Amino acid sequence: MPSPPTSEPVDPRTLPISSDLAKRLSSHVAYLASPDLRGRRPGTPGNQQAAQYIRDFFVHVGLEPLGSLGGYTQSISPTIGDNLIGVRRARTPHARERWVLVGAHYDHLGATDGTIYPGADDNASAVAILLETACVMAPLCRYSLAFVAFNAEEPPFIRTPLMGSQYFVDHLPAEMSSPDQFQAVLIMDLMGGVHWVPLCQTVFVAGAEQSPPLYRHVKHLATVHEARSLLSIRPIGMHVIEQIPLLGRTPFSDYDAFRNAAIPYAFFSSGRTPRYHQPTDLPDTIYYERMAATVWWFHDLLHSIDQDDLPYTFDPHRIEFADELATFRPLIAQAANWDTRIPGTSYVSWLKLRQDAQWAARVNPSHPTQQDITRLERASLRMQCLLADIPVAFLL
Secondary structure (H helix, E strand, O other): OOOOOOOOOOOHHHOOOOOHHHHHHHHHHHHHOOHHHHHHOOOOHHHHHHHHHHHHHHHHOOOEOEOOOOEOEEEEEOOOEEEEEEEEOOOOOOOOOOEEEEEEEOOOOEEEOOEEEOOHHHHHHHHHHHHHHHHHOOOOOOOEEEEEEEOOOOOOOOOOOOOHHHHHHHOOOHHHOOHHHEEEEEEEOOOOOOOOHHHOOEEEEEOHHHOHHHHHHHHHHHHHHHHOOOOEEEEEOOHHHHEEOOOEEOOOOOHHHHHHOOOOEEEEEOOOOOOOOOOOOOHHHOOHHHHHHHHHHHHHHHHHHOOOOOOOOOOOOOOOHHHHHHHHHHHHHHHOOHHHOOOOOOHHHHHHHHHHHHHHHHOOOOOOOHHHHHHHHHHHHHHHHHHOOOOOHHHO
């Protein structure tokens, strides 16, 4: 095999921070991921400081507390801490209030043996977008907006009743006491990381395919914003990021609590990088201008949802294979090209990606078999492992 130039990882420190919005996002992340907060582990002073920062910002931008809670906090437990909830009421009063929720978790791993895990990408980046989206959003006509910063998403709380989002769904405030009061839930996690050049402008969205009216808005706005060279929103199916060999479906963020309650949802992420759950997940490793573009994308999506009066349908088994393939086909082809491979790709993994690319080029997107669906899941998982520098990609 020839030895062409090696694919180098993106150095986020070389990316400009020029817009005022990007600078504000950077300021949020710098505080939340600062050494003083020591990783924001639930139940620690740093976690409480992060909660106070979010609460103060809710007040600053004019979000209201929920009367049933008597403030902005929903206590999970005295030893864990709180979810933070701020709302912007709809302009048009309804006999029964209806909601769109924007959410992200604000906790992280904390500190262990003197090593701080700052959690800039995971998940200060998403919280920063949540805060600035709350800032730019005027009241909608049909739907009240709930901006929720969840606590206790990280281990050992994930996929337990004490996970902040699960606790929220299990103990809905009186103003939103039934799942059918939610038109849609938009969840973010890992929104700032960048590692591989082809994904610099990309944010993935999964889960929207399970609600066709929501999915139509996502696809339309993805086309509009990409045409303006602002942002590349790429739809993927939830099944291609959850199906783990031998383990089956493995949920990994706050969207799961809402899906299990049959609430239409969309999950947004720029994906894992080698800094995921590492002490190197620092504020200077974040792409703030892409995050700024994402704020305006959420602004437009929320206004699009507000055009719809009928409740969204929800089918947890629905997939959009042709769109998933359209997302992955060019990425797999680039990953299978030695000159544009994902940094750190081994020769064995590269050979497997070449096989994936050959399969993706010939598969019929209109009539996928179960074998095709499984093949796309494996190719997706292989790329996720390479992007996060998880050394099992060649085994998949």
